[in-house]
Amino acid sequence: MSRQPSVLPTMVGVAMACGFAIALVFQATAGQIERNRAELLEQAVAEVLPGVANLRGYAIADNALTDAATDQAQFIAGYDQTGALVGVALPARIMGYQDTIRMLFGYDPVSERLTGFAVLDSRETPGLGSKIDTDPDFLASLKGLDVQLAGHTLANEATLATWGAERAPWQVDGITGATVSSHAVIQAINDTAPALAAIRAQLPALKSTSKVRAESTEGKDA
Amino acid sequence: MPEELLKGFWRENPVFVQALGMCPTLAVTNSAINALVMGLATTVVLIASGAVISTIRQRIPKQARIATFILIIATFVTCVDYGIQALDLRLHAALGAFISLIVVNCLILGRMETFASKRPFLPTLFDGLGMGGGFTLALLCLGSLREILGAGTLFGIQLLPAAFEPWVVMLLPSGGFFVLALWVMVFNRLRQPNPTGVAETRGAI
Numbered sequence: 001m002s003r004q005p006s007v008l009p010t011m012v013g014v015a016m017a018c019g020f021a022i023a024l025v026f027q028a029t030a031g032q033i034e035r036n037r038a039e040l041l042e043q044a045v046a047e048v049l050p051g052v053a054n055l056r057g058y059a060i061a062d063n064a065l066t067d068a069a070t071d072q073a074q075f076i077a078g079y080d081q082t083g084a085l086v087g088v089a090l091p092a093r094i095m096g097y098q099d100t101i102r103m104l105f106g107y108d109p110v111s112e113r114l115t116g117f118a119v120l121d122s123r124e125t126p127g128l129g130s131k132i133d134t135d136p137d138f139l140a141s142l143k144g145l146d147v148q149l150a151g152h153t154l155a156n157e158a159t160l161a162t163w164g165a166e167r168a169p170w171q172v173d174g175i176t177g178a179t180v181s182s183h184a185v186i187q188a189i190n191d192t193a194p195a196l197a198a199i200r201a202q203l204p205a206l207k208s209t210s211k212v213r214a215e216s217t218e219g220k221d222a
Numbered sequence: 223m224p225e226e227l228l229k230g231f232w233r234e235n236p237v238f239v240q241a242l243g244m245c246p247t248l249a250v251t252n253s254a255i256n257a258l259v260m261g262l263a264t265t266v267v268l269i270a271s272g273a274v275i276s277t278i279r280q281r282i283p284k285q286a287r288i289a290t291f292i293l294i295i296a297t298f299v300t301c302v303d304y305g306i307q308a309l310d311l312r313l314h315a316a317l318g319a320f321i322s323l324i325v326v327n328c329l330i331l332g333r334m335e336t337f338a339s340k341r342p343f344l345p346t347l348f349d350g351l352g353m354g355g356g357f358t359l360a361l362l363c364l365g366s367l368r369e370i371l372g373a374g375t376l377f378g379i380q381l382l383p384a385a386f387e388p389w390v391v392m393l394l395p396s397g398g399f400f401v402l403a404l405w406v407m408v409f410n411r412l413r414q415p416n417p418t419g420v421a422e423t424r425g426a427i
Binding site for chain 2: 021
């Protein structure tokens with residue numbers, strides 16, 4: 001008992017050493033983690049906007065476009081090699097079966113259709129809800145989904161397709177065993193309507209940004 | 223010394239014999255890669271915290287030892303967590319909260335209390351390597367079987383023909399219990415080649 005080291009100095013010493021070690025590792029890995037995040041986002045944008053070559057992040061404030069870093073942007077506009085607008089990648093989040101699903105929609109404001117869908121982060125049940133990222137029928141029905149606007153809502157709200165009946169352009173092919181997750185994605189699409197309306201209102205500005213780039217690179221399309 | 227190393231794989235396998243660390247064992251083994259990374263992360267934490275605790279074991283006050291162990295374990299878990307994020311974010315997302323929960327894995331705290339805090343540096347190192355290796359092996363056994371049956375793939379590579387209809391139940395929590403039971407059965411059968419022999423009770427109680 002007599003030679004027992006005292007509690008307080010030991011604990012404080014250990015805690016300080018631990019804190020120092022954590023800070024050191026955090027410093028060492030922070031840059032790489034940041035690069036991984038950016039890379040993941042870029043991959044997802046390329047997935048939802050096929051043929052995209054240049055990305056620009058934007059935010060909308062007071063009805064005007066402002067530039068923003070891609071990882072903090074409200075949406076990301078994608079342009080192809082000639083500088084023409086391919087579409088807009090719009091991040092969205094919604095409560096899924098277990099936790100929040102973070103996803104990215106590709107939106108073509110000209111034709112008013114979705115161009116793609118990617119899951120950024122989800123903890124849906126493996127083998128069931130996790131299929132929202134892989135199920136071919138589900139993903140195919142989202143690609144080209146009709147999201148025509150009527151004011152600040154969708155002209156036809158996205159719904160699940162009925163089995164056996166012909167699928168309307170605004171209907172999504174659900175996933176067996178993943179009813180909650182499929183519904184969550186559909187709900188997220190309907191919830192994006194105000195954001196889509198805001199983006200569409202900025203369409204001339206979005207396109208003109210591309211025109212400047214097109215003239216500088218190609219010089220055609222006066 | 224080889225005894226300290228090998229006991230974790232066979233005679234005292236943390237999962238199949240001691241039934242420790244069941245939470246990550248059942249939760250993250252829905253694919254082989256998740257199982258492997260979880261096993262390796264646990265092994266790193268086990269070895270590193272064992273080494274530190276064994277080195278400073280005479281300076282840890284007895285009445286505060288658990289708190290000190292947790293502090294040291296949590297530090298290494300946080301470091302491993304950052305390491306995995308730097309390695310691959312998708313992997314980190316798939317393992318979710320379970321990386322942070324290594325802190326309370328009873329396997330690690332158990333080894334610190336029963337081994338590292340009482341033995342010198344080198345045996346502790348071998349003990350950590352053996353126990354971590356045994357844990358990784360067990361997780362890999364579960365993870366590969368569940369992935370093969372539940373998705374038809376192994377480490378993401380298509381293994382079974384497309385005609386095979388995956389047993390989704392194997393990826394769900396209940397599948398974890400089925401596969402665990404299967405492996406424990408196989409393991410005990412191999413450990414006790416004479417199951418009809420009476421009154422030879424071994425294993426974890």
